[in-house]
Amino acid sequence: MTLFDKIWTKHVVKQIEGGPSVFYIDRHFIHEVTSPQAFDGLRKRGIPLARPAQTVATADHNVPTWDQHLPIKEALSRLQVEKLTENCKEFGVELYGLGHSYQGIVHVIGPELGITQPGMTIVCGDSHTSTHGAFGTIAFGIGTSEVEMVFATQCLMQNKPKQMRINIDGELGQGVSSKDIILYVIAQISASGATGYFVEYAGSAIRSLSMEARMTICNMSIEMGARGGLIAPDDTTFDYLEGRKFAPSGILWEERVAEWRELYSDADAVFDHEIHIRAEDIQPMVTYGTNPGMGIPVTGIIPDETLLEEKERPSFRKALDYMGLQSGNAIKGQKIDYVFIGSCTNSRIEDLREVAAFVKGRQKADNVEVWIVPGSKQVEAQAREEGLHGIFEEAGFQLRQPGCSACLGMNEDKIPAGKYCISTSNRNFEGRQGQGARTLLASPLTAAAAAVTGVVTDVRELLTVSSE
Amino acid sequence: MNIHSTTIPLENENVDTDQIIPARFLKATSRDGFGKNLFRDWRYNNDDEAQPKTEFVLNNPVFNGKILVAGKNFGCGSSREHAAWALKDYGFDAVVSSFFADIFKNNALNNFLLPVQVSDEFLENLFETIRQNPAAEIFIDLENQSITNVSTGEKAWFDINSYKKTCFINGYDDIDYLLSMREEIEDYEMSH
Ligand code: SF4
Numbered sequence: 001m002t003l004f005d006k007i008w009t010k011h012v013v014k015q016i017e018g019g020p021s022v023f024y025i026d027r028h029f030i031h032e033v034t035s036p037q038a039f040d041g042l043r044k045r046g047i048p049l050a051r052p053a054q055t056v057a058t059a060d061h062n063v064p065t066w067d068q069h070l071p072i073k074e075a076l077s078r079l080q081v082e083k084l085t086e087n088c089k090e091f092g093v094e095l096y097g098l099g100h101s102y103q104g105i106v107h108v109i110g111p112e113l114g115i116t117q118p119g120m121t122i123v124c125g126d127s128h129t130s131t132h133g134a135f136g137t138i139a140f141g142i143g144t145s146e147v148e149m150v151f152a153t154q155c156l157m158q159n160k161p162k163q164m165r166i167n168i169d170g171e172l173g174q175g176v177s178s179k180d181i182i183l184y185v186i187a188q189i190s191a192s193g194a195t196g197y198f199v200e201y202a203g204s205a206i207r208s209l210s211m212e213a214r215m216t217i218c219n220m221s222i223e224m225g226a227r228g229g230l231i232a233p234d235d236t237t238f239d240y241l242e243g244r245k246f247a248p249s250g251i252l253w254e255e256r257v258a259e260w261r262e263l264y265s266d267a268d269a270v271f272d273h274e275i276h277i278r279a280e281d282i283q284p285m286v287t288y289g290t291n292p293g294m295g296i297p298v299t300g301i302i303p304d305e306t307l308l309e310e311k312e313r314p315s316f317r318k319a320l321d322y323m324g325l326q327s328g329n330a331i332k333g334q335k336i337d338y339v340f341i342g343s344c345t346n347s348r349i350e351d352l353r354e355v356a357a358f359v360k361g362r363q364k365a366d367n368v369e370v371w372i373v374p375g376s377k378q379v380e381a382q383a384r385e386e387g388l389h390g391i392f393e394e395a396g397f398q399l400r401q402p403g404c405s406a407c408l409g410m411n412e413d414k415i416p417a418g419k420y421c422i423s424t425s426n427r428n429f430e431g432r433q434g435q436g437a438r439t440l441l442a443s444p445l446t447a448a449a450a451a452v453t454g455v456v457t458d459v460r461e462l463l464t465v466s467s468e
Numbered sequence: 469m470n471i472h473s474t475t476i477p478l479e480n481e482n483v484d485t486d487q488i489i490p491a492r493f494l495k496a497t498s499r500d501g502f503g504k505n506l507f508r509d510w511r512y513n514n515d516d517e518a519q520p521k522t523e524f525v526l527n528n529p530v531f532n533g534k535i536l537v538a539g540k541n542f543g544c545g546s547s548r549e550h551a552a553w554a555l556k557d558y559g560f561d562a563v564v565s566s567f568f569a570d571i572f573k574n575n576a577l578n579n580f581l582l583p584v585q586v587s588d589e590f591l592e593n594l595f596e597t598i599r600q601n602p603a604a605e606i607f608i609d610l611e612n613q614s615i616t617n618v619s620t621g622e623k624a625w626f627d628i629n630s631y632k633k634t635c636f637i638n639g640y641d642d643i644d645y646l647l648s649m650r651e652e653i654e655d656y657e658m659s660h
Pocket of ligand 1: 345
């Protein structure tokens with residue numbers, strides 16, 4: 001059996017003939033944007049929320065990242081956050097709302113509080129729920145009707161997906177991070193290359209990553225169309241979880257770890273599709289287009305449309321037009337206006353530490369504005385405790401308050417039309433960071449390098465200089 | 469259940485949910501009224517309804533109908549069900565493409581917006597038919613799971629699992645079904 005099969009089988013309440021399974025959900029995360037209509041549904045049916053104790057809420061998509069102690073200025077955002085507060089109260093759901101010391105991006109706080117644990121099934125009305133797969137869970141995003149289903153019954157109707165394993169073996173080069181791994185994989189198989197699949201990431205390069213780096217990879221599974229991605233838990237996972245707020249403790253901890261050690265794909269497990277990648281082939285990556293599959297090495301050239309099939313060319317041309325970029329040009333040296341380091345992909349403490357270590361003693365370029373948006377209150381507090389805020393301030397970077405921020409521009413943090421933003425988030429869709437905004441996805445280190453030089457930069461050149 | 473209609477062709481590939489309904493319109497707390505913001509940034513200049521982008525297909529009076537015909541990988545990106553609500557609210561009953569993103573497909577089915585997946589070739593021929601004749605019609609027969617390009621007579625079959633098909637035809641939703649299983653779910657919880 002595969003790792004996925006082991007968890008799946010355990011959660012099937014009933015298999016409907018010729019149809020989906022009734023699938024049990026262990027943990028349900030909710031946020032302000034995709035839940036109000038689902039709460040309304042419960043009210044309309046006159047039923048309670050089935051398992052409030054398995055439901056956790058936070059406010060993240062709409063929240064300001066400055067002056068969070070003040071009322072939210074924008075009326076509709078404020079209303080949505082207030083609605084969440086009222087709904088959680090009425091239906092008995094724990095809320096880590098604005099001002100709470102656990103507040104943050106839903107996919108950052110679940111793991112950090114130890115709510116996310118191996119072997120679980122986890123859903124959220126948000127496609128990047130795949131992040132939690134890093135712990136060896138089946139975790140995926142759902143729509144609002146499905147949020148209502150889980151509210152009402154703690155179950156979903158699910159068809160079993162196909163399974164793919166992506167093996168990444170070898171050692172990553174200097175300046176290459178887990179973000180580069182996943183951008184490389186998506187560039188290889190395209191933004192729809194894993195649609196219909198659940199992906200397991202395996203291989204020595206994955207095993208050697210920290211939990212936070214693994215989360216970055218699982219987070220972007222959805223960007224190649226996969227329903228989710230997961231990684232078998234190991235000592236790195238257990239070490240990360242031990243002692244966290246909601247992680248089991250005492251004898252229970254020992255018992256759980258023993259169970260979790262059984263969570264791996266058996267040697268004879270069969271996958272519908274397998275891919276092998278050499279870690280040595282991966283370089284720092286940057287996207288140049290308007291879907292996450294349009295990525296190239298930072299040293300690369302923006303591809304020519306003649307390499308594509310005829311019917312793909314109009315979409316490709318539209319993307320380059322939108323981005324104001326040209327086939328045949330190097331991406332390196334492209335001028336940047338904004339740098340956004342944040343989002344559920346790369347806003348954890350390790351990301352901030354890595355950026356701080358790089359910028360220490362350096363200055364941001366005059367032409368850029370740099371926003372660092374921590375993933376949670378706890379990350380923010382930790383960054384301050386470690387003195388990272390001082391380093392950022394000296395470099396001219398703004399350390400803001402937690403939320404989704406410029407990842408999707410639902411709050412005030414928007415990139416102006418026509419401006420270029422190098423971003424550690426996960427989507428470079430048209431208008432994602434603000435109407436007309438032009439997004440280049442990259443790793444925190446590559447983003448930090450661009451912050452310092454004001455242009456797309458191969459961070460490895462700067463690393464060599466500093467270590468000499 | 470049949471859908472017989474002219475179409476609106478959207479030849480772009482990888483149409484993501486941020487295009488279908490941009491994030492700034494997700495602040496509503498009800499399910500209604502999203503149709504007017506469908507493809508908002510492709511439809512208007514400067515976010516202004518008085519400045520339609522005439523080249524965009526929804527603004528082209530030649531095309532109308534209850535079926536959207538779209539390029540490969542339609543509905544990728546975010547899980548926002550608002551995308552399905554917006555399409556439905558605008559007046560679509562079906563979307564035809566050669567490939568749908570998973571979450572979008574579920575969301576569409578949960579809102580009685582029928583996703584019809586056809587082969588690349590069928591889709592290409594369909595676009596060609598519509599280019600030649602904007603008034604070309606499509607006939608979708610859910611019972612038999614078939615779709616016909618009426619002008620050419622080309623016919624194909626599409627997949628939908630039998631459970632969902634029954635829900636669709638009878639207007640049931642999953643929650644009714646799951647609520648009827650309450651005891652089995654509780655038994656499951658006791659034994660796990
Ligand atoms: S940070 Fe971005 S991708 Fe992550 S949950 Fe928030 S909006 Fe979605």
